[in-house]
Amino acid sequence: MHNKTLNRVIAMVLVIISVFAYAAMAMAEVECYITLKHANNKNAPVNVRSGPGKDCSIVCKLSAGTKVYYISGNGNSLDSWKKIRVPGYDDEDCYVQNKYLTNQKPSTESDTDQGNANNRYGSTNLKKGSKGSKVRILQGDLKALGHNIAVDGDFGEKTDKAVRSFQRTHGLTADGIVGPKTRLALYKAINNKK
DSSP states (O other), rough: OHHHHHHHHHHHHHHHHHHHHHHHHHHHHEEEOOOOOOOOOOTOOOEEEEESSSSOOOEEEEEEOOEEEOOSSSSSSSEEEEEETTTTTTTTTTEEEEEEEESSOOSHHHHHHHHHHHHHHSOOOOOOOSSSHHHHHHHHHHHHOOOOOOOOBOOOOOHHHHHHEEEEEETSSSOOOOOOHHHHHHHHHHHHOO
């Protein structure tokens, strides 16, 4: 092979390698957090949608301080929407408005824990009569913590008693309502058990 041809082949290989390296860097995930700094309602969770736009279905709702991963590069330069990866929703396309993302870590670990607790159990209070997947997660965690209850997704009498028992043993108001303080205590208790 002639030197000119060999040099061209080497140059092409180097170009191809650099293109692939650049593409890999462009698709990096960047750790960031949900912020409500620019929200109208600082207590409401942020809607994560299946696509860029308010017409897309809601995948999940996240509280302030929840850690997510912004997927940078390659087709993710949407005006006010960013593609993110939400732990626990890895198989879903997730988008959030740019104003709800920050690269600043919450001021305390408790803020992050509260965001993760709200992500796990939902950001609305669970109580007697509640039903659904968040109740099922709650029941599974209570069961793992030693409470003898069914994991059926129906917040009935036994779940209410288990919640009140948990609240009493953790110095919380034993009202049977899984609000922010109970969610945080449950989240910490179940993580300490792992």
